[in-house]
Amino acid sequence: MAYYLEDQLTTPVLGVRRPTVNEYFLSSYTMSIYDGCEFGCHYCDGWAYRVRPFNETVRVAVDLPERLAEELETIDRGDLIGITALTDPYQPAEETYRLTRRTLQVLADRGQPCLILTKSPAVLEDLVLLERIHEQSLAVVVFTVLTTDPYLSTKIEDKAPAPALRLDAITELKRANIPVGVAFIPIIPYVNDTQYVLQSTVQSVQEAGADFMVWDYLHIPSERHRARVNDMLTRIGNYPPSYYRELYRNQPLPDETYRAERNRDIVICCDALNLPIRAPHSIFAERLKPQNEVALLLKHTAFRDNVQGREHMAAAGQKLAELVYQNKVSDAQLRESPLYISLRRILADTSDISPS
Helix, strand or coil: CCEEEEECCCCCCCCCCCCCCCCCCCCCEECCCCECCCCCCCCCHHHHHCCCCCCCEEEEECCHHHHHHHHHHHCCCCCCEEECCCCCCCCCHHHHHCHHHHHHHHHHHHCCCEEEEECCHHHHHHHHHHHHHHHHCCEEEEEECCCCCHHHHHHHCCCCCCHHHHHHHHHHHHHCCCCEEEEEEEECCCCCCCHHHHHHHHHHHHHHCCCEEEEEECCCCCHHHHHHHHHHHHHHCCCCHHHHHHHHCCCCCCCHHHHHHHHHHHHHHHHHCCCCCCCCHHHHCCCCCHHHHHHHHHHHHHHHHHHCCCHHHHHHHHHHHHHHHCCCCEHHHHCCCCCHHHHHHHCCCCCCCECC
16 A cells, blocks of 8 residues: 655646647646556556655645646636546545545536546546536546456556456446547557457447557566566566567657558458547537537547558548647648648637638
């Protein structure tokens, strides 16, 4: 069990608006509820940014909900806030402090759209608040699911709730008409990236009723974290450190060719089961700021273009998404997109598009 340290905030809850919308989690702002995480999953790069163990202490900013309420006065109500940063909002500390519940209450009072990333079915305890937010704007829950194999799960995330409980919670949220996705994050090379694990995980997610899936790769930001990952691998099986040296080559992410191959594999698995590979437009349509909605459409299309080898089209789509999000786009630039008619319709009521 971690030590809880009650504290007061000395920095903003939200910080500055993202320079580009987050295509995984639809967010313009990101926040953490707690500082430190009792789950302390072995692969988490949160360990890399701490001198002391990541799961040893949890700082609890008891004034966070009140500070958030003040900051929301300066935030556009069409900007989604992602409760997605490193620490789980429903870790055991939530049973004592209910900071996440109080935060959702603040968001509900304002009608601010939000997305919660968690590994815990305890999110169901706040279903009433999620329903209230969703009626006013948008509330999305995303569960991290790395594998459905209970043995493997205990090796890489032994203090987190079992994957089966997360899948059950997905089904419950869908019954309540709350949009719910799955983050297959991180993909850990040689561990949960085999064809069997990919297919079985995607199928379980689809059968649970998830609306979409996103994924990303194991991030190794430092040599200190690399040593931790190597230690984790020895507990799972016989994985020589040379495997990762060849794949990562002292970079934070695995080789680009490896990522491209795995992206194609996952897209094929998801397409075969009609599981969207990003949040479908129907989830956020007319629920976010029009510029954000358009930027997400462009980014999601660009990702599929990139997977299918249309790198030039993908790069153009990403660039256009950034211009729209920053209100720097012209009608002539929008016309370059094959989605022009849909994009122009969404942006019809805005005054931020110049004719040329």
